[in-house]
Amino acid sequence: MTPDAPKETSPAKEGCCQTGDVQVVNAPPLTSRRNFLLQLGIGLNVVAGALITVPILGYVLSTFVKKFPLEWTNLGPISNFPEGEIRIAQYENFYHRPWDGETAKIPCWVRHISGNDFQVFAINCTHLGCPVRWFAESKLFMCPCHGGAYYENGDHAAGPPPRGLFTYEYRITKGNLEIKAGILPNLGNPGNPTEKVQAA
């Protein structure tokens, strides 16, 4: 082919079939067997398609629909958490698989106020979920991502977070500190129905 050869773009001229005529001649009447088979075929496929969609949608949407109730999880003896201080603790998440490896372990911040009075904060910044760090001298939690800061009681101190730190419900059983845990706290599901939220 030469570089300057004109190109025919109209398909009609190359056409092999006069499609219009063919259709008119061969179009079966509405009541014909051929037409019945077509309609039956479409109908069967609609039913079959619907049937196979049920398990597919059920499988895909199961995590959307499923409820993951929080479970009491042990953080260890309360003697691990000196009064008036804030310490890091970790627990194995209730919902974990044998092949989860390190990701099954979740850290959290424990504030022992006094006696049996505690606060347990999620590690995740309420802004975008990065891990907050406790600075004992300035008594602030600081986030390394976008500069969010929280006071020692978890209240919002500075930066973009929309609320104070997420908290866990806790109880003390036989000298052990237990928290109700299981989910990654987020604004859609903060993971503690008992908490009173402090707005930013």
Place this chain on the structure above:
Amino acid sequence: MIGNAKKKVTDAALGIFGWVDDRIHVTEIFEHTAGHHIPKSTSSWFYVFGSATLLCLIIQLLTGTLLALAYVPAADQAYTTLEFLNYHIPFGWLLRSIHYWGSNFMVAIMLIHMTQVYLFGAYKYPREVTWMSGVLLLLITLGLAFTGQVMRFDEDAYWGIGIGAAITGRSPVIGGQAVQMLLGGPIINSETLSRFFTLHVFVLPGTILAIIGLHLRMVLLKGINEWPEPGVLVNRETYDKHYATIIRREGMPFVPHGIGKDLIAGAVVIGGILLCAIIFGPKGPLGPPDPTQIDAAPRPDFFFMWIFAIAALMPDYMETVALLVAPPIVIGFLFILPFLNNTGEKHWSRRPFAVLVVLFLYLSLGLLTWWGVTSPWSPAMIAWRADPTPTQFIKGHTPLELEGLVVLQQKQCRNCHAIDGIGGQRGPDLAEVGSRLTAPELARQVIQGGGNMPAYGKNLSPNEVDALVAYMVSLHPAGTTPAQDSAKPAVPPAENSKNAKADSAHGENG
């Protein structure tokens, strides 16, 4: 004799080719695809970016498939297999590196391609679907980039998913459930990695190939945009005829006459990816994906740095809107662009607004990316114990002021406040704070906070506040007076002389 034999061989070869062609119609396929006619004006260096993007994708598919030979998408093993690829499999590190740099090149070249198409008015009639399929390709490519950084299952990947979950969790009503669906359960674990793996390796590559099929089909059907001329307007009634005339007058087959520059650009792209891959090496993996290692300071890959920056700079009341509402609006706008601006001028010199839009977007993205890389809003987490105090901020100060300096250092103020550029950038530099704020103002700010600073009232004794304020008041350039309250009488003479002494000492040593 020899001539005769040659002729026989040629005839036989032609015969075989004729048979093959008759059965599978290669010449016809060729003429309708690679050999399709393009306007001579499009055989230009400006038109090589589409094929270069496709080349990047081919490199990604090839290296990605090879990486999958060793990668195990399970949370307890993915990290180890990345190390295995890096250190044990011959050239494993280089394939990881090529795959990483290939993704950077692909996003960058795709953006250049899109910019060229926009500035050359190629999205106008009759190439709306070509443009819209291109927008889909951009979105899928960004999806591949995001899921790809999760495949590098390290600390950044772990917290990166956390950021994705936090954004998803902001959706009204269904936020919590949407997070579960994103993560494949209630927390970030192996099921999360498996679903990102499925997206990255099956769903998105399959979809991108299908859409590329549509994109290329549209290029063949509606032709490649001719080089625009100022003053030549697109008109829906006459354009098709106009384009047919161009093809008749100066059309030439893409292969072999139009592909030369694409081939050269392709070789440059492969060379560039290889060079970067060899010089800079593969990215990570960084620390293991262990959430209890909380010293992580997660950062996204390069292409998402601008979003990271927006998340820090956006006022908090706008944030949910910016993260959830703005993206669909922007994407929707990109989709309908060909219909908003369907005809008329194509040449950029007659479309000043389009040029401004491009400049604005590149400047914004560039600036945001730069901010993302430097992230001045993040506290410098170890500044309080690691950053030195320059000597001129120590020498010549009174014991009370030095006590204040110790408070400043001990109470971790420097995580956010630099002194003369050393320390965090979150708050203002304190090197000359004494010439901006008076003692009462400084005390108020320290105790009550405000303007993005936490309140330290509960955390500092009155003596500590006094010392800290005294130190900050003393921080002003030599030979200048500290800030004064204009509503009150000037500083009493006794105070003045004390400050003057401190100043002179400050000046001599500083």
